[in-house]
Amino acid sequence: MPNRSSKAGHIPFRTCVVCRKKAEKKKLMRFVILDSEIVIDLTGKLKGRGYYVCDDNDCLQKLEKKVVKILRNR
Ligand SMILES: [Zn+2]
Numbered sequence: 001m002p003n004r005s006s007k008a009g010h011i012p013f014r015t016c017v018v019c020r021k022k023a024e025k026k027k028l029m030r031f032v033i034l035d036s037e038i039v040i041d042l043t044g045k046l047k048g049r050g051y052y053v054c055d056d057n058d059c060l061q062k063l064e065k066k067v068v069k070i071l072r073n074r
Pocket residue numbers: 016017018019020021053054059
C-alpha cells in the first residue's frame with residue numbers, strides 16, 4: 001500500500017490517449033490491452049499497462065483506431 005498521507009490533497013491527472021486532454025483520473029476510463037483486445041478496467045485492478053480515455057462518445061468512437069496505432073507502435 002502506498003503511503004497516502006504524504007500526498008494528501010494530491011489529485012491524480014491522466015491523459016486521454018485519443019484527444020490528449022488531461023483530466024482527473026476518476027473522470028477518465030482506464031483500460032488495458034489484452035491479446036490486442038481493449039478491456040475496460042472497471043475495477044482499476046487489471047494488471048498491465050493501463051491507458052486512459054475520456055468517458056465521452058467522441059473519444060470512445062475513436063478509441064479503437066487509436067489502439068490499433070498503439071499496438072503497431074509497441
Ligand atoms: Zn479524450
